[in-house]
Amino acid sequence: MSRRPLAAAAAALALGLGAGGCTALDNAIGKVPWFTTMQQQVVVRPFEAGALANGAQRMPVPGTVPITGHEDSLDILTDLRNVTNPVGRSAASLERGQLLFDTYCIVCHGPAGHADGTVVPKFVPPPDLTLDASRQRSDGYIYAMIKQGRGIMPKYGDKLRGVDRWNVVNYVRKLQGIP
Numbered sequence: 001m002s003r004r005p006l007a008a009a010a011a012a013l014a015l016g017l018g019a020g021g022c023t024a025l026d027n028a029i030g031k032v033p034w035f036t037t038m039q040q041q042v043v044v045r046p047f048e049a050g051a052l053a054n055g056a057q058r059m060p061v062p063g064t065v066p067i068t069g070h071e072d073s074l075d076i077l078t079d080l081r082n083v084t085n086p087v088g089r090s091a092a093s094l095e096r097g098q099l100l101f102d103t104y105c106i107v108c109h110g111p112a113g114h115a116d117g118t119v120v121p122k123f124v125p126p127p128d129l130t131l132d133a134s135r136q137r138s139d140g141y142i143y144a145m146i147k148q149g150r151g152i153m154p155k156y157g158d159k160l161r162g163v164d165r166w167n168v169v170n171y172v173r174k175l176q177g178i179p
C-alpha cells in the first residue's frame with residue numbers, strides 16, 4: 001500500500017516527460033534557485049548581434065564562403081565606375097597584386113601591361129593597359145573588368161576574391177605609373 005503513491009508519482013512523471021518533453025519540467029525545476037540548470041548560461045541566439053558593437057550580424061568565419069546565392073552582376077560603366085578603392089596602395093598590397101597579376105593576367109597583358117603576353121600572337125591582342133585610354137579608367141572600372149571580364153577577356157571574379165581584386169587594381173595602377 002505504502003508504495004502506491006510513489007508509483008503514481010513515477011507514472012505521472014513518465015507521462016509528463018512523454019507528453020511534454022523535458023522542457024516543462026526543466027522550466028519548473030529552473031524556478032527553484034537551488035537547482036542550477038543549463039538555463040543560466042551565456043547564449044548567443046541565431047541572428048543575435050553578439051559582440052559586434054555596431055549591431056551588425058556576425059560575419060562569416062574568415063576564409064569561408066557562402067555556398068548558396070551569388071554575387072550580383074554589376075554593370076561596369078554604371079554601377080562600379082565610381083566605387084572607391086578601399087585598399088591602400090601599400091607595399092604589401094602591391095606585392096600581392098603583382099603575384100596575382102603575374103599568375104593570371106601576364107599571359108595576355110604582358111609583364112608590364114603592354115599587351116605582349118605569350119599567348120598574344122595566337123590570340124586577339126588585348127589593349128595596352130599603359131596607354132592613356134586605360135590610364136583614365138577608374139579603379140572601380142578595373143575592379144569590374146577583373147571581376148566580370150568582358151568580351152574575350154575571361155572573368156577572374158571566381159579566382160580572385162575580396163580584397164585580392166583591389167590588390168590587382170593597385171598593381172595595374174602601378175604599371176600605369178599612377179601614384
Ligand code: HEC
Pocket residue numbers: 101104105106107108109124125126127129133134135137141142145146150151152153154156168172
Ligand atoms: C585571355 C587573355 C586575357 C587575360 C588572361 C586577361 N585579360 Fe584583361 N583584357 C583582355 C582583352 C582581350 C581585353 C579587351 C576586352 C574588351 O575591351 O572588351 C582586356 C581588357 C582589360 C582591361 C580594360 C582596359 C580598358 O581600358 O578598357 C583591364 C583593366 C584588364 N583587361 C585587366 C586585366 C587583369 C587585371 C587581368 C588579370 C586578372 C586580365 N586583364 C587578364 C584579355 C585578357
